[in-house]
Amino acid sequence: MPPAVSQIPSVDEILRRDIAAAAVASHGRHAVVASIRAALDGYRRQFRGEPGPSIPRGEAAARIAAAAVAALTQADAPYLRRVFNLTGTVLHTNLGRAVLPEVAIEAAVRAMRHPAALEFDITTGGRGERDDAVRPLLCELTGAEDAIAVNNNAAAVMLVLNTLAAGRETVVSRGELIEIGGAFRIPDIMARAGTRLVEVGTTNRTHLKDYAGAIGSETALVMKVHTSNYLIQGFTKTVTAQELAPLAREAGLPLVDDLGSGTLVDLSHWGLKRERTVMDALRDGADLVTFSGDKLLGGAQAGFIVGRRDLVQACQNNPMKRAMRLDKVRLAALEATLKLYRDPDRLAQSLPTLRLLTRTVAELQALAPAIALAIQNAIGAERVLVNTVPCASQIGSGSLPLETIPSIAVSIEPKGGRNRMEPALRVETIAAAFRQLPIPVIGRIGKGALILDLRCLDDEPAFIAGLVDLDQSLRGSDGSDAASNLDSR
Numbered sequence: 001m002p003p004a005v006s007q008i009p010s011v012d013e014i015l016r017r018d019i020a021a022a023a024v025a026s027h028g029r030h031a032v033v034a035s036i037r038a039a040l041d042g043y044r045r046q047f048r049g050e051p052g053p054s055i056p057r058g059e060a061a062a063r064i065a066a067a068a069v070a071a072l073t074q075a076d077a078p079y080l081r082r083v084f085n086l087t088g089t090v091l092h093t094n095l096g097r098a099v100l101p102e103v104a105i106e107a108a109v110r111a112m113r114h115p116a117a118l119e120f121d122i123t124t125g126g127r128g129e130r131d132d133a134v135r136p137l138l139c140e141l142t143g144a145e146d147a148i149a150v151n152n153n154a155a156a157v158m159l160v161l162n163t164l165a166a167g168r169e170t171v172v173s174r175g176e177l178i179e180i181g182g183a184f185r186i187p188d189i190m191a192r193a194g195t196r197l198v199e200v201g202t203t204n205r206t207h208l209k210d211y212a213g214a215i216g217s218e219t220a221l222v223m224k225v226h227t228s229n230y231l232i233q234g235f236t237k238t239v240t241a242q243e244l245a246p247l248a249r250e251a252g253l254p255l256v257d258d259l260g261s262g263t264l265v266d267l268s269h270w271g272l273k274r275e276r277t278v279m280d281a282l283r284d285g286a287d288l289v290t291f292s293g294d295k296l297l298g299g300a301q302a303g304f305i306v307g308r309r310d311l312v313q314a315c316q317n318n319p320m321k322r323a324m325r326l327d328k329v330r331l332a333a334l335e336a337t338l339k340l341y342r343d344p345d346r347l348a349q350s351l352p353t354l355r356l357l358t359r360t361v362a363e364l365q366a367l368a369p370a371i372a373l374a375i376q377n378a379i380g381a382e383r384v385l386v387n388t389v390p391c392a393s394q395i396g397s398g399s400l401p402l403e404t405i406p407s408i409a410v411s412i413e414p415k416g417g418r419n420r421m422e423p424a425l426r427v428e429t430i431a432a433a434f435r436q437l438p439i440p441v442i443g444r445i446g447k448g449a450l451i452l453d454l455r456c457l458d459d460e461p462a463f464i465a466g467l468v469d470l471d472q473s474l475r476g477s478d479g480s481d482a483a484s485n486l487d488s489r
Contacts, residue, residue, distance in 0.1 A: 008044070009061035011036050017065040027072050035068040042067070084441045084463055088407065088453035090356050091261075091397035095442065097294045097301070099352040099458075101340060104299060104333040111332035118328045131316075133331040134304075137338040141264050142278045144289070144306035148316050149334065150324035154180075154189060156290040156303030157258050161193035163318045164254055164311065165220035173206040173239065174199040175232055176225035180398065186225055195220065205237040211244060215251050222248045224286070226260035226276075228398030245285025254287040254311055260398050262291020262304070264341050270348055270358045273403045278306065287311055295397040298353035299337035300330040356456050357395065357405065364408035364454045371454065371463070372410045378467040379474070383425055385413045393455045405455070413449040425474070433473035437466045 014020055014036050023032045043064055055063075085095045100108075110116075121128035129135075131148045138147035150156050161170060170190060177199065179185045190197045198219070200210040211222060224241050241257050248255040259281055268274040275296065281289045288311050293302030303324075305315055315321065326334075340350045348354045368388040376386040389411045392404035414425040431450050434441035439462060443452040457463060 007057055007060065008040070009057055009064065011040070013057075014040075014061045014065045014068070017061055019062075019069050020065045023069045023072060027076065031072060032068065035072045036064065039064045039068040039071065082439055084439060084459075085456045086409075086441060086443045086452040086454065088391060088393045088409070088444060088451070088455065089396035090393060090456060091295050091353065091395055093397055097397055098298045099356075100300060100333055101298070101337055101351055103340065103350070104336040107332040107336035108300075108329045111328045116328050116332070118331070130325065130328075130331060133335045134338060137335065138304060138306055141338060141341050142289075142306050143282055144278075144312075146309040146312035147304060147306040148312055148321070149293070149326050149331070150303045150305070150321065151326060152294075152301055153258070153260060153262075153290055153292040153303035154184065155324040156305050157186075158189050158193045159315050159318060159320055159324060160256055160288055160290060160305060161190055161195045161221075162320055163315045164256075165193070165195035167194060168196065168220035169198045169216070169218045170195045170221055170223050171198045171200055171211055171214045171219060172223045172225060173201050173210075175201060175203050175206055175236075175238065176227060178225055178228050180228060201237075204232050204235060206239055207237060208239050208243055208247060211239060211247060215247075215253070219251070219253060221254045221256055222251075224255070224257045226258060226398070228260045241281060241284040241286055248287075249285070254308070255285060256288045256290070257281040257284070257286035259289060259291040261295035261297075262289075263296040265344060265347065267296075267357075269344075270354065272357060272405070282307065292397075293334055293337075296353065296395070297337070298351045300333040302326060302330060302334055352458075356458075359455055361390075361406050361408060367454055367457065367460060368408050368410060371452075371457070371460070374464045374467050375410060375412060375470075378470040379412070379425075379430075383415055384430070385411075385415045387411045387413075389451075391451060391453055393453055407453050407455045409451045409453045411449045411451055429474065433470060436473040437469055439463075439466050441466070 011033060015024070015032070020032060020036065023035075027035075043060070083095060085092055087095070089095075091097045117128065118133075119128050119130050120126075134149050135147045138144065138149075150159060172186070172190075177186050177197075187197050196218075198214050200206055200214045215222070222244060224244065241255065245255055259276065259278060261275075263275050263277050264279070266274060266277060278289050278291055286307060288305060288307035290303060290305055291297070293299045293304060305312055337351070340347060343350070348358050365388070372386045372388050376384070379386075387410070389409050391407050391409040393407040394404050412427075412430055414427055414430065427445055427448055427450055431443065431445055434443065434450070434452075441452065441463070443450050445451070
């Protein structure tokens with residue numbers, strides 16, 4: 001029998017509970033009433049066909065109120081939650097790529113909080129251009145004649161192709177027809193931009209004569225594409241931009257160099273492998289260079305087009321540019337980030353991306369024991385084996401795909417149950433439990449253990465404090481795992 005009507009509290013009775021009253025102040029009466037009604041329906045269904053509950057009416061009201069408020073709280077939680085990125089990929093696409101520097105955050109908050117001179121020239125009192133927030137800085141830092149910004153590098157490439165090569169041909173090496181995250185391919189971008197792709201060479205070998213033989217009356221431009229997330233090795237041959245520039249110039253064609261991630265500094269100054277810079281690309285003879293703002297540059301998501309003034313202005317005048325433009329918040333953050341590059345001596349301290357990439361093994365080794373001990377205590381020494389192990393981090397987001405950085409990780413390996421009656425934990429269950437913490441912890445699974453790379457752990461007290469909920473998370477985990485399925489490019 002379902003519970004008797006007299007045993008089921010009314011909506012008004014539940015609303016009088018302190019927890020419900022507090023929820024009304026936070027979420028509004030309409031939302032709380034709807035959640036209470038849903039919880040009441042669940043309460044009735046729970047006992048459908050079963051004997052009625054013997055719990056007192058007041059206690060039932062308290063339980064239903066708690067369930068309703070819990071559902072509201074869960075529904076109100078932000079989708080974009082803070083997480084601990086312990087995957088070992090510094091610029092993790094699925095985890096938001098670059099962490100912004102404090103000056104960029106402050107600039108973005110100012111732009112959000114107050115009116116800003118986005119398209120207003122304070123000097124003349126007339127209309128301004130929003131890209132002027134970053135154009136002078138980009139030209140100063142790269143040596144380019146002109147520059148514009150759009151919402152990401154894919155948009156930058158698409159705008160260039162549509163502006164300079166719509167209805168005509170673009171010549172690209174077959175070995176550079178990349179696919180980035182989400183099955184997004186250069187040939188698809190070119191098709192949408194309205195240009196016809198002309199592939200030259202083979203997957204592993206392309207020669208200068210291949211480009212020369214492909215140039216004809218329908219050719220609009222020659223393009224180089226950074227191979228981003230892969231590297232072809234072995235019997236290979238590529239044509240550099242420096243070699244291509246004279247050929248393109250002789251044919252009267254622009255040379256476009258898509259750097260993908262793009263960097264404004266020589267990373268070898270900090271002991272990292274050198275990545276070709278935007279300045280290198282321009283010195284090599286590229287007429288236009290496209291690159292990202294939220295990868296190695298360490299700023300907000302954006303795409304930049306820098307180079308010859310006439311070509312940049314042609315892109316600026318394309319009606320598509322308006323659909324790709326940046327808002328005041330990102331422009332403010334990017335301006336503040338770019339200004340940090342004026343002081344390269346302190347860049348490793350002021351730019352989080354570079355700071356994380358340059359953390360020493362010794363620094364991480366000093367951090368590891370306290371983290372390992374806290375995890376061991378939270379789960380139990382009889383259930384898991386926790387060790388500090390050497391590992392290798394990667395830059396991510398298509399930067400130096402085969403290069404790794406020595407790092408230190410905490411390895412968590414299932415060991416057994418707390419007693420003979422309790423089954424051993426599965427590593428997937430442990431990974432899922434870490435993801436269910438108040439600040440989810442995202443690691444990677446390898447060789448039967450959960451690996452937590454400490455390179456990007458920037459708040460040790462918050463991490464350790466969150467572990468108090470780990471045992472509860474282990475009990476509530478369904479064991480599903482996504483730690484090893486993330487796209488880190």
